[in-house]
Amino acid sequence: MIRKLYLIYGLGVLGFLGAAQFGGWSLSQVNQMKVVPKSVRDNPGSYRSVYGYYHHYTGGK
């Protein structure tokens, strides 16, 4: 029973692997936006990134 369950589970994992690879999945966090005016090409400063104005840790040991 455990063996059959594991085989089904394993085939599911392979299915997941195939879907992830051939579907181009990634774990990266990227913000997708649907509507960005084409004018951004002529005026890049008109677009404001959600990641803008980054407050950086000026680290180092």
Add this chain to the structure above:
Amino acid sequence: MAETGPKKEVPTVSVRSLSCPNCGATVTIRSFGQAINVVCGSCHSILDAQDPNVQVLQKFSAAMKFQPLIPLGSRGKLRGTVYEVIGFQRRQITVDGEKYGWGEYVLFNPYKGFRYLTEYDGHWNDVAPLRTLPNTTFPTGPVNYLGQTYKHFQTAHAATIFVIGEFPWQVRVDETVTVCDYVAPPRVLSSETTSDKEVTWSLGEYMNGGDLWKAFSLPGHPPTTVGVYENQPSPLSATSRTIWKTCGLLLVGALLLFIINTALAKNKTVFTKAYVFDTNDPAGEHSFVTDTFEFTGSRAAPVKVESYANLDNNWLYLNYALVNDDTGQTYDFGREVSYYSGYDSDGSWTEGSRRDSLIIPSVPPGHYFLRIEPESDRKPGRISYTVTVTHDYPVGYWLWIAAGLLVVPAVLVTWRSINFEHLRWQESDHASHSGLVSALSAMSSGDNE
């Protein structure tokens, strides 16, 4: 157990009743002619079943202390043969001041002879005497019998503390024997050595209590098992081996999928360009857009955006927007490149990396450009950096994630199997080397299959 000895003559079935010379109660001998001793069910005196005058061998006047779980006179079919329960004895060993007792049932079939059942904490064994002697390095070495190696489990002095019914040997209360058990689950080889050095060997096979209850048509349920018994087959040992084999095959499948995907992936650099960010540039706006580049193909694919900056004790933050020139769909993200190094009392050190990358998932084909807005401290001045975009980049970590998902259940099953063996050997004379060694040994030998 397969009988290996010469075929016995079929005995005459003979049941006889007699009066107990001690108390006068009627005593029935079901295996008359073969029983050596019979115990009076009323006064528990042990009688000589082969003496025409039924001599009293031992008086045992205490009230019944132990009730057999299978009543005397019960009949049931074991291995295709109907047996009747005709005797019961309770035995006991003392280990570290603790007393451990078990029950032994004498079964009789007039054509097949005697057979035995043992019960300890709900664990049952079907036991038959051996007709050939095993090879042994007595007393604690392994024993070989019919090609199977049995490992020494325990040696103890067992005392008979209660008897009732008929016995094919001279039974006495308080009689002690030295019992050595050797296990190869689901079997156990046992030797019993009497005080006059007479050795008797028997082979037991683990039985499910429920099957026994069914075979003897007993009411209710068998007692619940407690702990792991010495020859109890591990429910997971064989499973563990099979799961690892399946896991290996699935891992090969995962590797093949990865190789096929990597071979099919374009992994094509569609854009790369070097830029300079002057932090002291008085212009307030540093954002710009790149030239357009194309992602070809018919399916969405991962896109890798790599940033490299020749930094030293500084940082560069890049606000990115990957914009589809055809649809306006935008992937917005920010990446930091920072690199610090120095020297202190611990020696030289570095922190961070001059290179960073991010993989954008499932980007449809089309024409794209990047909007880039760099940020950094004002003081460094000019920072050179390069941006590279790779289309249909094969993502390797899915293989590792899949491998982990496949291995974890196999590890869990193996761990449970090892724990089972650990619990088994904890009760043995070899508890100190129990656990992993015994478990792996048992698993690799395939004894439990």
